[in-house]
Amino acid sequence: MRKLWDVIVDLVYEDGFQFLGPIVALAIVWLVARVTQTSWLGVLLFALIALSLYLSLRRELRG
Amino acid sequence: MNVVVVLAVFAASGVEFVEALTIFLAARSVGGWRPAIWGTMVALVALVALVAALGYAILALFPIGIFRALVGLILLLFGLKWLRKAVLRSSGRKALHDEALIYEREVQQLRQASSQNTDSLAFATAFNGVLLEGSEVIFIVLTLGANAGMLQSAILGAAIAFVVVALAGVLLRTPLSRVPENTLKWIVGIMLSAFGTFWAGEGIGVHWWRQDVSIVVLIVLFALMSLGLRRWLEPGTSEKAA
Numbered sequence: 440m441r442k443l444w445d446v447i448v449d450l451v452y453e454d455g456f457q458f459l460g461p462i463v464a465l466a467i468v469w470l471v472a473r474v475t476q477t478s479w480l481g482v483l484l485f486a487l488i489a490l491s492l493y494l495s496l497r498r499e500l501r502g
Numbered sequence: 503m504n505v506v507v508v509l510a511v512f513a514a515s516g517v518e519f520v521e522a523l524t525i526f527l528a529a530r531s532v533g534g535w536r537p538a539i540w541g542t543m544v545a546l547v548a549l550v551a552l553v554a555a556l557g558y559a560i561l562a563l564f565p566i567g568i569f570r571a572l573v574g575l576i577l578l579l580f581g582l583k584w585l586r587k588a589v590l591r592s593s594g595r596k597a598l599h600d601e602a603l604i605y606e607r608e609v610q611q612l613r614q615a616s617s618q619n620t621d622s623l624a625f626a627t628a629f630n631g632v633l634l635e636g637s638e639v640i641f642i643v644l645t646l647g648a649n650a651g652m653l654q655s656a657i658l659g660a661a662i663a664f665v666v667v668a669l670a671g672v673l674l675r676t677p678l679s680r681v682p683e684n685t686l687k688w689i690v691g692i693m694l695s696a697f698g699t700f701w702a703g704e705g706i707g708v709h710w711w712r713q714d715v716s717i718v719v720l721i722v723l724f725a726l727m728s729l730g731l732r733r734w735l736e737p738g739t740s741e742k743a744a
Contacts (some may be wrong), residue, residue, distance in 0.1 A: 458579050463678060465575060466704055472707035473664055480708040481716060488699055489727050499590065 460491025511659030525631025533624025541628030571705025581694025593735035696720035
């Protein structure tokens with residue numbers, strides 16, 4: 440499971456694609472917003488963007 | 503002249519002008535005055551042309567939601583790029599990974615890249631920010647002015663707000679120039695990320711808590727997050743992660 444996760448992260452953050460994270464975050468929130476309107480959508484968006492930055496930096500550390 | 507309309511448009515458009523000024527100052531700190539002013543001027547010309555060509559029809563024809571999402575995404579990508587670099591540098595992670603010579607070479611390359619790319623980056627940032635905020639001011643003026651039948655009062659309210667915010671910008675110029683370059687880039691990264699998240703969120707249907715007040719909350723959250731990430735990246739703290 441962890442290996443699959445690492446593969447996904449590597450794919451998303453491969454050189455030249457490291458900014459795919461925020462786009463994926465926006466796409467997820469856009470999909471959720473189509474299904475339900477909750478006041479927590481903003482929190483979800485920030486959390487996903489923060490996660491994408493964290494994953495990008497973690498990948499930088501791992502080289 | 504309707505004083506209530508003047509005050510309402512002053513308050514509403516003042517918020518938009520402050521946002522535009524913030525983006526403009528961020529663009530200026532990245533690429534200097536020239537590209538930031540050019541980006542602003544081109545955006546203003548585009549807005550004037552749009553209003554002259556469409557008039558009130560702009561309210562029905564302009565896809566403000568899609569526009570917000572696109573501009574927000576662009577600013578978010580710019581902002582995260584700056585924030586990521588600032589976090590890596592301030593944590594010393596870049597210097598630890600690179601030897602002195604490589605580090606110097608990278609600095610040289612960054613300087614060259616800076617002179618070539620930051621002009622267009624600053625231009626694009628100022629252009630996008632001013633175009634989006636300017637279009638929102640036009641919406642405010644036209645909707646409030648048309649609804650109240652007081653277009654002149656609405657224009658006056660927006661004009662006063664513009665002058666007040668522009669004066670604030672002139673006063674802020676000197677204090678900003680004293681901030682160290684790396685810190686300034688960090689701040690720019692935080693501001694662009696916060697504005698980008700807010701606008702992109704609005705564009706895709708997020709209803710922000712207290713509307714524009716959420717921008718301040720996002721600025722604080724991005725600042726705290728980047729400080730946390732820097733702490734995590736500092737040598738010794740993140741050896742396991744490395």
